[in-house]
Amino acid sequence: MKKKVLAALLCTTMAASMLTACGGEKKETEKKEETKTESSTEKKTDTKVTEKTEITFWHAMSGSNEEAIQKITDDFMEQNENVSVKLVNQGGYMDLFDKLMASAKADQLPTMTQIYSNRLSWYVSKGLVADLTPYMEDEQTGFTEEDLADIPEMFLADGIWDGKQYAIPFNKSQMVLYYNETMFEEAGVEVPKTWDEWTAAAEKLTVDEDKDGEPEVYGCVFANNLSTDIAPWLKQAGGSTMNEETNELYFDTPETKEAIEFLNGMFQAKTARFAGDDENANVPVQDGRAAMCVASTSALPYIEEGTMEGITINAAALPGHKTDDQLYYGTNVAVFDSATDMQKQAAWEYIKFLTNTENTAYFAAETGYIPVRVSAQEDPVFAKVLEEKPIKQLSLECFDKGFQGTRNIGGKNALDELGKQLDLVFSGEKGIDEALKDAQTNGEQAMKEAQSN
Amino acid sequence: MRKGKKMVTVLSYVILAAGLLWVSLPFVWMVLTAFKSAKEVLSMPPKWIPSVWQWENFKMALQQVPYARYFFNSVFTAVMVTVGEVFTTVLAAYAFAYIPFQFKNALFLVLVATMMVPGEILMIPNYITLSNWGWIDSYKALIIPWCASIFSIFLLKQQFESIPISYYKSAKINGCSELRFLFTILIPCSVPTLASIAILKFINCWNSYMWPLITTNSEEMRTLPVGMAAFSTEAGTRYHILMAFSILVIAPVIILYLFTQKYIVKGVSKSGLKG
Numbered sequence: 001m002k003k004k005v006l007a008a009l010l011c012t013t014m015a016a017s018m019l020t021a022c023g024g025e026k027k028e029t030e031k032k033e034e035t036k037t038e039s040s041t042e043k044k045t046d047t048k049v050t051e052k053t054e055i056t057f058w059h060a061m062s063g064s065n066e067e068a069i070q071k072i073t074d075d076f077m078e079q080n081e082n083v084s085v086k087l088v089n090q091g092g093y094m095d096l097f098d099k100l101m102a103s104a105k106a107d108q109l110p111t112m113t114q115i116y117s118n119r120l121s122w123y124v125s126k127g128l129v130a131d132l133t134p135y136m137e138d139e140q141t142g143f144t145e146e147d148l149a150d151i152p153e154m155f156l157a158d159g160i161w162d163g164k165q166y167a168i169p170f171n172k173s174q175m176v177l178y179y180n181e182t183m184f185e186e187a188g189v190e191v192p193k194t195w196d197e198w199t200a201a202a203e204k205l206t207v208d209e210d211k212d213g214e215p216e217v218y219g220c221v222f223a224n225n226l227s228t229d230i231a232p233w234l235k236q237a238g239g240s241t242m243n244e245e246t247n248e249l250y251f252d253t254p255e256t257k258e259a260i261e262f263l264n265g266m267f268q269a270k271t272a273r274f275a276g277d278d279e280n281a282n283v284p285v286q287d288g289r290a291a292m293c294v295a296s297t298s299a300l301p302y303i304e305e306g307t308m309e310g311i312t313i314n315a316a317a318l319p320g321h322k323t324d325d326q327l328y329y330g331t332n333v334a335v336f337d338s339a340t341d342m343q344k345q346a347a348w349e350y351i352k353f354l355t356n357t358e359n360t361a362y363f364a365a366e367t368g369y370i371p372v373r374v375s376a377q378e379d380p381v382f383a384k385v386l387e388e389k390p391i392k393q394l395s396l397e398c399f400d401k402g403f404q405g406t407r408n409i410g411g412k413n414a415l416d417e418l419g420k421q422l423d424l425v426f427s428g429e430k431g432i433d434e435a436l437k438d439a440q441t442n443g444e445q446a447m448k449e450a451q452s453n
Numbered sequence: 454m455r456k457g458k459k460m461v462t463v464l465s466y467v468i469l470a471a472g473l474l475w476v477s478l479p480f481v482w483m484v485l486t487a488f489k490s491a492k493e494v495l496s497m498p499p500k501w502i503p504s505v506w507q508w509e510n511f512k513m514a515l516q517q518v519p520y521a522r523y524f525f526n527s528v529f530t531a532v533m534v535t536v537g538e539v540f541t542t543v544l545a546a547y548a549f550a551y552i553p554f555q556f557k558n559a560l561f562l563v564l565v566a567t568m569m570v571p572g573e574i575l576m577i578p579n580y581i582t583l584s585n586w587g588w589i590d591s592y593k594a595l596i597i598p599w600c601a602s603i604f605s606i607f608l609l610k611q612q613f614e615s616i617p618i619s620y621y622k623s624a625k626i627n628g629c630s631e632l633r634f635l636f637t638i639l640i641p642c643s644v645p646t647l648a649s650i651a652i653l654k655f656i657n658c659w660n661s662y663m664w665p666l667i668t669t670n671s672e673e674m675r676t677l678p679v680g681m682a683a684f685s686t687e688a689g690t691r692y693h694i695l696m697a698f699s700i701l702v703i704a705p706v707i708i709l710y711l712f713t714q715k716y717i718v719k720g721v722s723k724s725g726l727k728g
């Protein structure tokens with residue numbers, strides 16, 4: 001008998017510890033039901049932070065990026081004694097998004113977070129995000145007309161759903177064409193401005209001395225996740241990736257085909273390749289194994305720090321085709337509806353501080369990101385940086401041609417399906433027509449599945 | 454004959470030396486990279502020896518991450534988890550191996566079946582459970598969920614069952630209690646298996662990244678692998694600083710191993726059974 005009690009006790013303890021994972025399901029279902037109804041604040045109640053308030057800001061910034069946010073945050077807390085901002089680094093972007101999802105399911109969301117709009121869409125659809133419009137429009141603590149005019153429209157639009165501002169632009173960057181200036185000069189090649197010039201430049205700058213079919217120097221290198229950011233080529237060909245209103249995918253269209261034919265031409269001619277084991281497309285340009293690459297301006301600090309002696313790297317806007325659209329990406333900051341009214345007010349004031357001219361200029365000066373206000377150019381700190389690093393000027397000059405990616409729920413999943421097909425095309429295993437047809441079918445399926453979760 | 458034996462010895466040494474070189478290459482690369490400048494890390498053709506030894510890389514690594522705190526957390530959680538798991542494993546494996554009770558086999562099958570569920574799927578439900586219990590951002594979250602492992606129970610149960618039942622019977626005839634039999638006879642006979650379980654658990658826990666990141670929010674609770682993420686962003690990685698930090702992460706474990714090597718080897722090689 002004693003033995004049986006002992007055995008039962010030991011095993012029950014084990015079983016209980018193994019099965020804890022199943023807990024919490026019921027609560028989650030209940031929560032889902034609750035969040036289906038729109039719960040965003042329509043009217044804000046507090047216009048001032050009158051009592052000690054702590055807000056938590058989850059971000060994915062590390063190194064000099066994190067140091068810059070910390071400095072701005074310390075300045076804010078010094079000026080706003082009632083507000084305590086707890087910065088929490090949650091690893092890389094993917095770690096942050098995984099943790100946000102887990103926290104949303106556990107009803108444990110932070111006050112505010114850094115997030116891509118195509119990720120925020122899901123939270124907005126579940127009513128988990130605070131509508132910042134009343135805070136923006138507040139006469140005492142909101143944005144002025146000048147503030148609104150100062151922020152590029154595409155950045156503000158990236159945070160608007162159904163006419164409500166759910167997110168404010170924070171760290172933005174642009175997709176640019178980096179090139180090895182020395183190689184261009186030596187080969188007598190002009191920086192390409194059109195697709196045709198780009199193809200020709202890549203061909204001229206590719207070097208395969210031993211003629212083994214594996215060039216020692218590639219004309220151009222693309223990021224491994226090309227499909228995620230394929231939008232600029234589709235737009236420049238007169239098309240787009242998908243319709244944000246209807247969720248219709250445009251993978252199997254003449255415009256997409258034209259864009260893929262252009263990119264595939266370089267891959268098949270072996271004048272272009274993916275970053276592969278180099279991980280970042282700028283790495284082979286930094287050590288002379290490629291003449292050009294397509295990468296984000298956020299890579300600039302790494303390029304400045306790690307480029308080999310004797311190589312000068314410059315950047316230009318992406319060469320255009322039928323249009324000259326330029327892709328801007330990067331995250332916004334959003335406040336969750338689970339925060340108290342006082343926390344929301346504090347978070348708004350912090351966001352306003354974080355993105356004011358002086359601080360967006362400081363953040364852009366210290367990191368690879370670009371300012372989210374046009375007036376940052378006049379800031380003395382950033383003006384000096386612009387003089388020293390003319391590449392930074394490029395992003396400001398291209399604002400009027402800029403656009404940001406679509407934000408459909410499941411859009412990323414659909415683009416991943418397109419990516420799988422493009423890999424087959426670029427490796428020469430599949431024809432473009434068949435691949436795009438399959439990408440369309442698989443992409444629609446993937447999007448539907450993601451939307452039903 | 455003697456010449457042939459010598460040849461075999463020489464050949465063995467050559468093969469072993471080649472193997473050693475092969476497995477230690479990434480380690481050597483890590484150590485040398487930790488002393489290079491950012492420009493030298495990516496240089497092509499690769500430059501093995503740094504032109505100027507950059508000791509500042511270590512300084513920069515320590516400036517970015519609160520090493521002492523993260524190190525304490527890593528050691529504390531890894532030791533506690535290892536002790537906890539060995540304890541629960543010994544008790545559960547004994548119950549499954551020696552104590553007859555109702556539905557024993559069925560329960561064991563259910564537990565073994567949980568091994569088929571990938572850990573990633575359990576991440577969010579586990580987070581929700583711990584969150585409901587208010588355990589997030591505490592040592593409880595870092596330690597307790599990992600203090601039991603079906604794989605270890607399975608392994609130790611098999612080991613316990615390989616020991617002749619006559620030991621158990623003669624111990625019982627001599628009036629030995631269940632727990633005394635377990636601690637004075639079974640455990641000393643199973644030291645190699647227990648050592649394997651403990652070493653595997655310690656290494657897994659020391660390297661764990663996702664779980665400590667998910668369940669902690671404050672710097673005071675984070676562990677060394679989480680700290681390593683500070684040197685990489687989506688735009689690039691500072692390999693020279695990352696490698697300097699990696700040395701700081703693994704150095705204590707290597708030093709610990711060097712000092713305790715003979716005990717570990719002794720423990721592992723100690724055989725329980727004699728003819």
